[in-house]
Amino acid sequence: MIGDEFASLLAAAQSGGEAAFSRLWRDANPALLRYLRVIAPGAADDVAAETWVQVVRGLRSFRGDEQAWRAWLFTTARRRAIDLARHRSRRPETPLDDVTVAQLPSTEDCAEAALEHLSTAAAIALLSGLPRLQAEVILLRVVAGLDTESVARLLRKSPGAVRVAAHRGLRRLAQLTADAGVTL
Amino acid sequence: MPNIPQSPLQDGSAATDADLAALLAGKRLVAHSLQPVADVLAALSAEPSPGELAGEARALAAFGRRAGVPVPRRRARRGTAGLTPRLSTKAAAAATTAVLLSGAATAAFAGVLPAPIQRFAHDAFGAPNARSAPSAPQPDHARGKTAPGQFASRAKSKAGAKSHGQGRHPGRHGHGQPGTGQGQPGNGQGSPHAKGQGAGSSGQGQPGTGQGQPGTGQGQPGNGQGQGNPHAKGQRGDPHPQGQQGNPHPRAKPAAHHARPARHGSAMDP
Numbered sequence: 001m002i003g004d005e006f007a008s009l010l011a012a013a014q015s016g017g018e019a020a021f022s023r024l025w026r027d028a029n030p031a032l033l034r035y036l037r038v039i040a041p042g043a044a045d046d047v048a049a050e051t052w053v054q055v056v057r058g059l060r061s062f063r064g065d066e067q068a069w070r071a072w073l074f075t076t077a078r079r080r081a082i083d084l085a086r087h088r089s090r091r092p093e094t095p096l097d098d099v100t101v102a103q104l105p106s107t108e109d110c111a112e113a114a115l116e117h118l119s120t121a122a123a124i125a126l127l128s129g130l131p132r133l134q135a136e137v138i139l140l141r142v143v144a145g146l147d148t149e150s151v152a153r154l155l156r157k158s159p160g161a162v163r164v165a166a167h168r169g170l171r172r173l174a175q176l177t178a179d180a181g182v183t184l
Numbered sequence: 185m186p187n188i189p190q191s192p193l194q195d196g197s198a199a200t201d202a203d204l205a206a207l208l209a210g211k212r213l214v215a216h217s218l219q220p221v222a223d224v225l226a227a228l229s230a231e232p233s234p235g236e237l238a239g240e241a242r243a244l245a246a247f248g249r250r251a252g253v254p255v256p257r258r259r260a261r262r263g264t265a266g267l268t269p270r271l272s273t274k275a276a277a278a279a280t281t282a283v284l285l286s287g288a289a290t291a292a293f294a295g296v297l298p299a300p301i302q303r304f305a306h307d308a309f310g311a312p313n314a315r316s317a318p319s320a321p322q323p324d325h326a327r328g329k330t331a332p333g334q335f336a337s338r339a340k341s342k343a344g345a346k347s348h349g350q351g352r353h354p355g356r357h358g359h360g361q362p363g364t365g366q367g368q369p370g371n372g373q374g375s376p377h378a379k380g381q382g383a384g385s386s387g388q389g390q391p392g393t394g395q396g397q398p399g400t401g402q403g404q405p406g407n408g409q410g411q412g413n414p415h416a417k418g419q420r421g422d423p424h425p426q427g428q429q430g431n432p433h434p435r436a437k438p439a440a441h442h443a444r445p446a447r448h449g450s451a452m453d454p
Contacts, residue, residue: 013247049239049243053246139228142208174199174217
């Protein structure tokens with residue numbers, strides 16, 4: 001999160017300041033990629049790039065604080081991810097006959113990966129084992145830094161439903177880590 | 185199988201909502217049972233890796249392309265571009281309306297509109313009144329058999345030249361009684377519009393003869409109303425008084441000519 005500087009950075013970026021935009025991008029893009037790696041696995045980079053293109057188009061007309069900025073950014077990313085999923089669902093699937101075993105995706109256990117090296121990627125993999133809504137809520141709350149109301153608007157859920165999903169997700173996450181052998 | 189009691193905190197089910205809220209708020213100092221979860225969440229919020237910043241050049245390129253367009257000029261161009269279609273639309277709408285109105289007016293004055301519309305145009309802006317449809321059933325009393333004065337009320341506005349055209353086909357419908365209108369020319373002559381009244385334009389006259397009795401109208405111009413009117417056909421002894429030729433459509437309007445004499449001087453009726 002940028003904090004107090006956000007308003008001036010946004011104004012500078014809206015006036016065409018490349019350095020200001022770069023600062024905004026460097027602050028938000030890592031969180032965006034982590035979110036997209038859960039909801040759009042395999043296409044996070046492409047979706048993020050498309051998201052930024054769309055954000056650049058609407059940057060001049062954006063009005064709001066940093067919370068609104070992040071909400072707009074992640075809402076745009078989510079829509080792009082949904083569009084991509086729809087597009088892929090309409091395309092015929094590639095037969096696996098020409099794919100070697102080495103190219104097949106591994107079925108690595110998410111919990112084991114998380115315990116072996118609790119890196120960011122491992123945490124994302126662990127979170128991917130949660131139900132979609134719970135994982136998305138946790139990511140938006142923790143990674144994007146959005147409050148409950150913003151997440152509720154983004155997901156078109158009630159704040160109560162968002163809270164319930166977040167708590168269930170955290171409990172499920174605790175169970176996953178416990179099942180993997182974490183001693184209490 | 186022995187039932188080994190499990191710590192209630194092991195699966196997180198005993199974690200309070202406050203603990204979970206603290207986790208979501210990014211606090212690392214939570215209940216010991218939730219510490220692994222706190223570690224996972226901390227890893228999610230870790231510093232960005234170089235790979236996560238690799239797309240900066242691409243994003244900056246997109247930003248540069250958009251930022252390279254000056255804002256005022258782009259807005260001005262958009263505004264002009266938006267104004268032109270709006271003006272074109274208004275102009276096209278105005279032109280279309282003008283064409284439609286002028287066409288309707290032309291049709292109205294040509295008298296080719298349907299009867300109700302034609303009557304409306306007549307009332308609205310003085311277009312010729314509607315002619316009755318040729319195929320419309322005609323009441324018997326409108327075919328020359330009506331006594332003069334029977335349609336006096338309609339005669340006020342419909343006394344006119346329509347009977348001229350209707351007399352062009354003598355014999356088709358002209359089964360009026362010759363002579364019944366001959367006693368009424370005096371009144372028609374007084375009206376500047378009573379073109380055929382001199383010979384009785386109500387379909388009277390003998391069908392097929394086309395001549396009727398032109399002279400009958402001349403004998404009674406003396407009702408005082410039309411003296412000096414150069415267009416009063418009856419006064420000049422019109423050799424082809426149209427009413428006498430057997431009006432093919434003598435309906436109510438010719439009867440109106442009867443009405444006029446009835447109002448002014450039925451006593452002049454021979």
